Amino acid sequence: MNKAINKSSINKCAKGAAAILLTALLTACGEKSPEVTSVSIDKDGAVTNVIYEEFDKDYYDVSELESMVGSEIDSYNSEFISPRITLDGVELIDDGAFVKVSMTFKDASDFSSFNEEKVFYGTIEEAIDAGYEVSKGLVDRGGDALSEDFLDEHKDNHIVITTDKANFITPYKIRYMSKGVVLLSDKEAVLEDTTGESVQLLLTK
Numbered sequence: 001m002n003k004a005i006n007k008s009s010i011n012k013c014a015k016g017a018a019a020i021l022l023t024a025l026l027t028a029c030g031e032k033s034p035e036v037t038s039v040s041i042d043k044d045g046a047v048t049n050v051i052y053e054e055f056d057k058d059y060y061d062v063s064e065l066e067s068m069v070g071s072e073i074d075s076y077n078s079e080f081i082s083p084r085i086t087l088d089g090v091e092l093i094d095d096g097a098f099v100k101v102s103m104t105f106k107d108a109s110d111f112s113s114f115n116e117e118k119v120f121y122g123t124i125e126e127a128i129d130a131g132y133e134v135s136k137g138l139v140d141r142g143g144d145a146l147s148e149d150f151l152d153e154h155k156d157n158h159i160v161i162t163t164d165k166a167n168f169i170t171p172y173k174i175r176y177m178s179k180g181v182v183l184l185s186d187k188e189a190v191l192e193d194t195t196g197e198s199v200q201l202l203l204t205k
């Protein structure tokens with residue numbers, strides 16, 4: 001059994017063993033939630049994931065869903081001295097038409113391991129040391145390209161590198177980004193229209 005119940009496994013349309021765990025609970029793909037699934041990163045690197053999916057309360061039990069998600073989190077945490085993931089809540093919204101699942105992860109590596117999606121958060125220097133290549137094709141809000149010497153002069157600036165296409169909320173303002181990213185504010189980005197396998201958000205500090 002796949003150990004991760006992630007936003008993919010909460011969606012019946014998702015593939016993989018994790019999705020099987022919740023197939024009995026969730027409706028088939030249909031109406032889109034009025035809320036948007038998001039990944040928020042704070043200045044200390046903790047990650048909060050809020051997931052919204054369609055849910056039919058007439059046939060499915062939200063308490064059972066909460067128990068299943070909690071069990072998977074407990075299984076993950078059992079491998080560490082102290083908990084790495086907290087289940088913040090599972091609740092129905094919009095008169096039970098949708099379910100909201102909130103989880104907090106100790107850091108981006110825990111989010112990546114649990115959700116089987118790549119998310120890196122750290123400085124440019126840390127990203128390079130970890131084997132990531134910071135794209136020189138990043139652009140600012142106006143479409144201007146990253147200057148050639150920016151990376152060398154700003155190695156302490158933070159960067160988010162992710163394969164997850166949820167909305168991302170960052171602790172600092174977003175200065176440069178992969179093409180296709182849409183900024184809702186200085187710190188919130190919509191990634192769903194990007195075409196690359198991964199997305200990069202280079203922050204102001």
